[in-house]
Amino acid sequence: MDDYVLQQKPSKLVPVLIGGAVMAATSVIPVLNMINCLCCAGIMGGAVLAVYFYKKNFPPDLPFSVGDGTIAGLFSGLVGAVLTAIIQAMMIGVSTHGLPPEFDEGFDNAIRQMESSGQDPQIIYQMRDFITQVATSPFLLFLLILVFSLFIFAAFGTLGGVIGGNIFKTRVVKTPPPSHQIGSSS
Amino acid sequence: MQSFEQKGYLWLLSLTAAWILLIISYPLLMHGGFYRIGVFVYTFFSPICHQDPHRSLSLFQFVLPVCERCSSIYFSFFILLLVYPLLHKLSILKNLKLATLVLFLLPMICDYVFDVLGFWKNFPASRMISGSIAGIGLALFIIPAWNQVFIEIFHLSNISPITKRN
Numbered sequence: 001m002d003d004y005v006l007q008q009k010p011s012k013l014v015p016v017l018i019g020g021a022v023m024a025a026t027s028v029i030p031v032l033n034m035i036n037c038l039c040c041a042g043i044m045g046g047a048v049l050a051v052y053f054y055k056k057n058f059p060p061d062l063p064f065s066v067g068d069g070t071i072a073g074l075f076s077g078l079v080g081a082v083l084t085a086i087i088q089a090m091m092i093g094v095s096t097h098g099l100p101p102e103f104d105e106g107f108d109n110a111i112r113q114m115e116s117s118g119q120d121p122q123i124i125y126q127m128r129d130f131i132t133q134v135a136t137s138p139f140l141l142f143l144l145i146l147v148f149s150l151f152i153f154a155a156f157g158t159l160g161g162v163i164g165g166n167i168f169k170t171r172v173v174k175t176p177p178p179s180h181q182i183g184s185s186s
Numbered sequence: 187m188q189s190f191e192q193k194g195y196l197w198l199l200s201l202t203a204a205w206i207l208l209i210i211s212y213p214l215l216m217h218g219g220f221y222r223i224g225v226f227v228y229t230f231f232s233p234i235c236h237q238d239p240h241r242s243l244s245l246f247q248f249v250l251p252v253c254e255r256c257s258s259i260y261f262s263f264f265i266l267l268l269v270y271p272l273l274h275k276l277s278i279l280k281n282l283k284l285a286t287l288v289l290f291l292l293p294m295i296c297d298y299v300f301d302v303l304g305f306w307k308n309f310p311a312s313r314m315i316s317g318s319i320a321g322i323g324l325a326l327f328i329i330p331a332w333n334q335v336f337i338e339i340f341h342l343s344n345i346s347p348i349t350k351r352n
Contacts, residue, residue: 034236038295066338067338109228112239114216152234166330
């Protein structure tokens with residue numbers, strides 16, 4: 001009698017951690033984080049790397065699909081977001097300046113645009129006060145960074161996973177179905 | 187099978203439309219006086235774009251929260267996604283090869299790298315055209331793969347991967 005076994009997919013943990021770590025590194029290391037200005041290449045690259053390592057762990061007789069890559073990309077994005085938020089929170093803790101540089105620049109740019117578009121100085125003052133409140137509250141700041149990172153990393157991690165899954169998927173060669181001859185004996 | 191592919195397409199269309207709306211919402215919010223939300227929307231995009239106001243498109247005196255190159259990538263991706271149902275029978279859209287994707291990304295990479303190295307001075311049109319080409323390539327590569335994910339998730343989820351032991 002033929003013996004069939006249920007093939008278990010390998011664990012995603014290590015590939016996802018590697019992908020997440022690469023994403024976090026390319027997001028927090030100065031100069032290196034410029035790579036994300038090219039269509040989030042750092043985040044998507046981390047996801048593709050996670051898919052590559054996940055595919056490497058797959059048994060040769062188990063097909064690797066785009067869906068497997070997408071899930072690995074999504075999870076590595078979530079890990080990358082949490083790691084990035086923790087690292088940035090630690091950097092904020094040791095620095096005297098409240099906000100991470102990219103957030104600080106973002107707030108500054110928005111305020112400068114309000115000034116140049118001739119907004120009421122009272123409103124601009126209120127906005128500056130509001131931003132200072134956010135920047136001086138470590139918990140609020142951590143939450144803000146975490147929520148923003150989760151959205152961005154999950155979205156681009158998933159896209160990276162789709163790209164990685166499409167690159168590394170098992171190619172299925174279509175063969176015509178075998179012809180069954182009813183009643184014939186061999 | 188077709189309906190799962192359609193479901194995948196509609197999901198991707200909705201998510202991309204939400205992303206585009208978020209980008210456009212910043213100048214609209216600021217113009218409408220919703221400054222607090224507007225500033226947060228602008229800051230949301232700060233980790234993924236340099237947001238140089240001199241290299242960004244503007245609407246109602248407020249620049250978009252992403253630069254010209256990023257805007258071109260997202261908008262061309264969205265436009266290709268919109269016209270995809272009309273084009274999806276073309277053979278090029280069936281399964282784009284990785285090498286072809288690299289060809290689509292190459293103008294953007296060259297425009298950026300050559301400018302950094304000083305061989306070429308990029309300008310708004312070069313950034314927007316090369317970004318649009320990259321967005322189209324990414325859309326052509328991602329859409330069929332994304333639809334495949336939906337077919338796998340909803341159609342094959344009940345099939346266990348069973349292999350025969352020798």
